[in-house]
Amino acid sequence: MTERCHEIEALLSPYLDGELETADVRRVEAHLASCDVCRAVLEAMSAHDAALATSSAHRPEAEWDALAARVEQALDREQADRQRVDEALPAAAPRRFRWWPRTALLGTAGTLALAVIVALLVPWGGPSLVAPPVVLETESADGPVPLRPGAALDEVAAKEEAGFRQDSGSRLEEDLASAARPTAPPPAASPPAASAPAEAVGGLTGGRADESALKLQREKKAPAPVAISPERARQNSPTTPTDHATPTGDAAAAGEAAPVLREMEEGASASTFGLARDLEADLPVETELSRHGLGPAPPVGARSLAEARNWWEQQNPGDSLRDAARKADRGAALLSSDAEPDSDADAISDGRAVGGPAADSPSPEDRFLDDALAHARNSTDDRAAREALRVLSGDFPENRIRETAWFELLQREGPSALASDDSETVIDVARSCDAFRLRYPHRHDILELRARVWVHVARLGVERSCAGARQRVYEWRDQETSDLRKGEATVLRGALDRICGD
Amino acid sequence: MAEPKAAAAEEPEDRDLVVLSKRGDRAAFATLVQRYQRRVFALGLRYFRNDADADDLVQETFLRAWRALDRFEEDRPLAPWLFRIAANWALTQIEGRKRRPSEELTDEHHWQGPSPEEHTDASRLRREVNRALSELPEDQRVVLHLRAAEGLSYREIADTLDVPIGTVMSRLGRARETMRRKVKR
Numbered sequence: 001m002t003e004r005c006h007e008i009e010a011l012l013s014p015y016l017d018g019e020l021e022t023a024d025v026r027r028v029e030a031h032l033a034s035c036d037v038c039r040a041v042l043e044a045m046s047a048h049d050a051a052l053a054t055s056s057a058h059r060p061e062a063e064w065d066a067l068a069a070r071v072e073q074a075l076d077r078e079q080a081d082r083q084r085v086d087e088a089l090p091a092a093a094p095r096r097f098r099w100w101p102r103t104a105l106l107g108t109a110g111t112l113a114l115a116v117i118v119a120l121l122v123p124w125g126g127p128s129l130v131a132p133p134v135v136l137e138t139e140s141a142d143g144p145v146p147l148r149p150g151a152a153l154d155e156v157a158a159k160e161e162a163g164f165r166q167d168s169g170s171r172l173e174e175d176l177a178s179a180a181r182p183t184a185p186p187p188a189a190s191p192p193a194a195s196a197p198a199e200a201v202g203g204l205t206g207g208r209a210d211e212s213a214l215k216l217q218r219e220k221k222a223p224a225p226v227a228i229s230p231e232r233a234r235q236n237s238p239t240t241p242t243d244h245a246t247p248t249g250d251a252a253a254a255g256e257a258a259p260v261l262r263e264m265e266e267g268a269s270a271s272t273f274g275l276a277r278d279l280e281a282d283l284p285v286e287t288e289l290s291r292h293g294l295g296p297a298p299p300v301g302a303r304s305l306a307e308a309r310n311w312w313e314q315q316n317p318g319d320s321l322r323d324a325a326r327k328a329d330r331g332a333a334l335l336s337s338d339a340e341p342d343s344d345a346d347a348i349s350d351g352r353a354v355g356g357p358a359a360d361s362p363s364p365e366d367r368f369l370d371d372a373l374a375h376a377r378n379s380t381d382d383r384a385a386r387e388a389l390r391v392l393s394g395d396f397p398e399n400r401i402r403e404t405a406w407f408e409l410l411q412r413e414g415p416s417a418l419a420s421d422d423s424e425t426v427i428d429v430a431r432s433c434d435a436f437r438l439r440y441p442h443r444h445d446i447l448e449l450r451a452r453v454w455v456h457v458a459r460l461g462v463e464r465s466c467a468g469a470r471q472r473v474y475e476w477r478d479q480e481t482s483d484l485r486k487g488e489a490t491v492l493r494g495a496l497d498r499i500c501g502d
Numbered sequence: 503m504a505e506p507k508a509a510a511a512e513e514p515e516d517r518d519l520v521v522l523s524k525r526g527d528r529a530a531f532a533t534l535v536q537r538y539q540r541r542v543f544a545l546g547l548r549y550f551r552n553d554a555d556a557d558d559l560v561q562e563t564f565l566r567a568w569r570a571l572d573r574f575e576e577d578r579p580l581a582p583w584l585f586r587i588a589a590n591w592a593l594t595q596i597e598g599r600k601r602r603p604s605e606e607l608t609d610e611h612h613w614q615g616p617s618p619e620e621h622t623d624a625s626r627l628r629r630e631v632n633r634a635l636s637e638l639p640e641d642q643r644v645v646l647h648l649r650a651a652e653g654l655s656y657r658e659i660a661d662t663l664d665v666p667i668g669t670v671m672s673r674l675g676r677a678r679e680t681m682r683r684k685v686k687r
Binding site: 009010012013014016017019041044045047048049051052053054055056057058059064067068070071072074075078374439 | 528531532535536539540543544547553556557560561562564565568594597612613614615616624627628630631632635646647649650651653655656671674675678679681682685
């Protein structure tokens with residue numbers, strides 16, 4: 001095999017797939033005409049592909065039928081369960097999200113929530129930044145619908161729960177009892193729900209957290225951490241200035257971006273996450289803060305971001321910005337599990353192929369949400385993770401994200417995650433638990449969690465929720481295999497009976 | 503539920519079934535499930551290398567597809583969209599397992615050719631190739647499966663896996679090179 005063969009061999013795979021440029025095709029074919037070795041390599045690749053193309057996963061036909069039936073049953077269960085939830089909770093809250101196919105992607109609420117999430121994620125690992133309570137209004141054609149006021153937490157129920165806690169000693173019971181205590185919600189607890197989108201951003205404007213964020217950004221000269229497409233931003237936010245993407249002072253701004261990127265290179269600052277994302281998406285920087293008159297225009301314009309990205313790629317040819325963000329935020333422990341033997345070569349190849357990592361992906365919002373969720377789940381900073389999970393579990397159009405975030409949050413905090421008498425939020429969580437119950441039918445911990453959340457719904461006095469709660473408590477008890485847990489379910493049922501006056 | 507098999511003489515187009523499904527027609531959706539479950543399962547096997555997880559993948563994929571159906575444009579090919587949903591779920595699961603390394607995965611499945619397994623050179627090669635594929639790193643396995651078994655273009659694979667085209671190209675190159683070394687001819 002000659003040196004020439006090595007060059008050509010690298011092209012054989014895309015040649016086989018018809019994905020080479022014309023000039024390269026000619027090169028390959030000219031070489032193949034005179035090289036038996038490379039021709040044999042190509043034939044082997046082709047034969048292996050053909051073998052895979054004619055392979056199929058073998059199993060008896062009855063198993064395929066059973067699998068299709070299983071999917072059907074899952075859909076049936078989900079449909080029935082949704083119906084039961086809707087019937088049980090007719091007027092308790094407006095439908096904050098849809099369970100069924102929807103036509104809209106992220107709307108205003110989603111856009112604003114993205115801003116909030118990034119604001120939370122950016123300072124991780126750096127100075128602590130506590131998010132203020134944030135309200136994201138439902139996309140509703142009827143406008144905001146005020147919540148039906150939830151009943152105050154019942155002191156008797158709280159005492160019962162406290163007694164129960166002593167009996168059972170379980171962590172969940174402690175959580176439930178603490179949830180029952182009428183304490184103030186934690187800083188980023190689910191907010192009251194009846195404020196308009198602009199006011200929701202106002203939640204970002206008044207708190208010290210925002211001042212900290214702004215200060216942080218000024219000091220670091222980092223762009224505001226909002227990575228949404230300009231089209232989406234315009235579409236979602238009529239007040240968005242259309243000239244925000246106009247680069248101003250690009251040369252100077254490029255110089256300002258470099259120190260931030262150096263920090264990223266050193267993996268020293270978690271706050272580079274937002275910048276990395278902006279760079280990765282190659283989007284003009286937009287800042288909610290400056291948009292609302294709270295700060296100067298972002299120092300880094302669109303063109304300078306592109307320049308900064310080029311600088312980054314030149315300095316770090318083996319590392320994508322996405323990887324850099326991960327490194328900065330998730331730390332060495334996570335890196336080891338993420339490490340891919342070929343990541344360097346991939347990144348180099350990526351840069352050559354498309355001029356940057358995933359710059360042209362069709363759905364940056366989806367990717368962002370997934371990243372944000374993974375980021376929150378994987379964070380070793382539990383407090384920051386919980387803050388981010390709270391935002392992700394908020395009024396989000398993406399069921400998948402919200403449900404997962406709630407579940408993670410509940411697993412971390414137990415029902416005390418519901419330290420709120422906001423019945424709308426609690427019902428959302430109950431729905432999420434129902435969804436997870438359907439998804440993982442064999443997990444008793446979800447059965448238990450769901451029952452407890454539903455008891456919480458009943459405790460808030462949500463109309464007709466007692467029947468729903470009872471059904472779920474019974475289901476937990478019936479399916480629980482451990483006698484001890486069965487006993488706890490029975491105790492919970494007793495508490496529910498007292499709450500519901502039976 | 504209607505009987506999709508009985509009515510399948512004319513084999514309705516995916517597009518028509520998607521349109522019906524968007525209107526809530528569960529029978530139409532069931533036909534799509536029947537039509538695509540094997541391919542989604544096969545992708546699941548490439549990810550997980552065991553039947554149980556691949557079954558879960560099929561269920562999750564179609565549940566999610568049903569929920570997200572009206573975001574899907576019926577004029578586009580359905581398979582890559584399903585694969586994308588499947589890949590997202592699979593990767594989430596795998597990422598979770600990395601953090602809980604107690605679960606061992608084994609390749610219990612048997613890949614077969616179009617006819618009941620014969621003892622020919624073709625069948626021997628098929629077995630060897632599938633065995634070699636199962637030994638590749640997961641990202642290479644999946645890319646090669648999507649390309650060779652599913653015939654997706656680089657662009658479609660990139661969209662499915664949410665990676666750049668260059669990554670698809672490099673993973674494929676490495677997968678084929680390793681495969682060639684592993685499979686004796």
